[in-house]
Amino acid sequence: MPEWRKDPVVDRWVAVSTERAKRPTDYRPPLEQKKQERCPLCEGHEGDTPPEVLAFRKPGSEPNRPGWWVRVVPNKFPACRVEEDNKMTRKDIYYTWCGVGAHEVIVETTDHEPNLINQTEWQVAEVIWAWRARSLDLRRDTRLKYISIFKNKGSVAGASLEHAHSQLIAIPMVPAEIKEELAGVRAYREERGRCVYCDVWQHEAATGERVVVEASHFISFVPYAARFPFEMWILPKKHQRDFADIDEAGVRDLAYVLRESLRRLAWTVYDPPYNLVLHTCPVNDVAEEDYHWHIEILPRLTIIAGFELGTGYYINPTPPEMAAAALREAGKWCPEVISAVQEVRAGV
Template identity: 35%
Template sequence: MSQAASFKHAKISVDALNGDEHPEALFPVSSPGKPSIGQNSHTRFDVLRNTWTVYATGREDRPHEFIEAGVTTNKNLDCPFCCGNEDQTPSPTWVGKVVRTKDSAFRIDTNPDDKQPCDPAWTVRVVPNKYPAVDASPFPSDSKTQLPLALSNSSPLFPSSPVFGGHEVVIESRRHAHSLTDVSITEAELVFRAYRDRLLHFRNDPNVKYANVFKNVGQQAGASLSHSHSQIVATNQVPPMIEQSFGRMKRHRASTGCCLMCDMVREERRQKERVIARDEHSIAFCPFASHLPMMVRVTTKQHQECFEDLDDQSLRSVSRMVYRVIGWLETLQPGAAYNYYLSTKPSGIEDSSEAFHWSIDIFPRITQVAGFEWASGSMINPVLPEFAARQYRYRAIAEDPRLTL
């Protein structure tokens, strides 16, 4: 198999993108003699398992805010994300704020210029990850940078390739919040606006083929800093898992004329067993074959390929639905760590069939992946999605019965 062929069918290791290997080592201290993080990031292909793994050397030296007993109590003084410590992060790529108007309503403003770093008016900031998992740009042809040995000695048995694109941190509050539910529902909407705008930015970058938004809360979910934040990783590779999922969507569209996700949502609404809540624009349900316990999927009821193309009304609906789901999850599983990740159509997939449909998956980390799961690739889920949906639905009804109509 040639390197080009293996690259086409490669898979970026989920470990490097979903947080299981702590991809948010945001401010590690490099040890003497070690390469700088984010320089010469590369992927290595396992020809036996057909997987790619992303390597970003030195990230194991990151500071870790969590201790055995829980979260450290030192909040604002050392946290690089708290208001007043903006000089500890790179200059922002996006800034938004929630403003109270004269009639006590709220207005959301976005402004990419953060000239007043200590001004408490900012609500959400997006900054480049100071020590990214992937390089921001490909190696220049005239670069004098010494390539990693893996790249210079790549072979059919040990293929490797540079990985680049971008890695940003979405700082969700100027206060030392821990979870998305520690900010107001209006502030949470601003977080989702940041996702939309930055995904649009990466979609317009010709070097980027895939962008992923994810959030890790708690040590078990892969977080190393407790201040509420999420991340965006953009790469020049489309993971084969995403390509395979799109292939199934495309085949379903070709054979039925309908979007696979839309058909699934319609059937979930008909059966009603796994639907948690819905409103005019969005729906939350526990997927029929949830691979993790208490997992929830949020998407739009109307067909939409790309999250970044949502209008303001749909975006508000989605952000509030995710916010509520996390609140119900935290009621059911107090103190549990959780993750969510957003799947949107990769810009590297050129197709006009409108077969893709975006979604957000939310799940608490209440079980551990063990030997069978690693060996087989099949998960063991101790909680039926129908039972999980009933638990969530009770909380949704108690909050607002209209959500479940």
């Protein structure tokens, strides 16, 4: 029977449609059409982007020249700018805030490659280090209150460039979704005296029903009230409020769990478009010790329509337990399967 499931942190319900459950083979993401003849993110095209703000590169190589393996540049068409004044004005009932902030692109590889899963674990770890370095640097601007790190893979998920990249937008306010999570963790702490996210991952690890990948420091699982088919969360097992507090062992472990989770997603449902979002605590504000940072992987296999937009609730046609079982099973497949899938998706 269909059932409503409540997210353990925020006041959000999901309708899990067990009677019309969709299996992995029921999904056929649209084929991606190649659009660019010249990619501004490829090595050798450094002049096509604004000057880099960070690059991991070979010793002796010059800035804004070849020789890098991860490169961070300001977005050419930014949503906000560091040099703007931090002024808010009011006219009648309306408020306007100058567009202060930062918008950057993290180029995840030198090759024209749309998929992070085809990189080595070491390369994925370098991307994570770049996320951390930029988060630490940007928070020195005390006007900024939240640093959003995210990845859009595929045009359906909002990516305008094929080349594997993620983005960072630093803003002068705390997003409503993070405020809701902060309220949820505080309420849970007051009621039970514990971190809700710690309880969630420990419950998932104990039952194993929705676990996808588990390692020493991180675990990925399909959440109990998953909004999207094959949605996954990745949590650090150590209670840690700020992503930037991650250490070397954590980066190595996260690189493995992140890459393996994305690989299994690609193997299971035909390399779908997805959004990856990192949820972490606000910066330059009162320390939120109850918060627990995490990554959410949101496949774009269904369409967000009127019900979702009108209520903030979701309908998920694939039960989380079914999705997790399929993702675990994908780990037993021959890795070469992904190459065949990608060739079909590319129309080769």
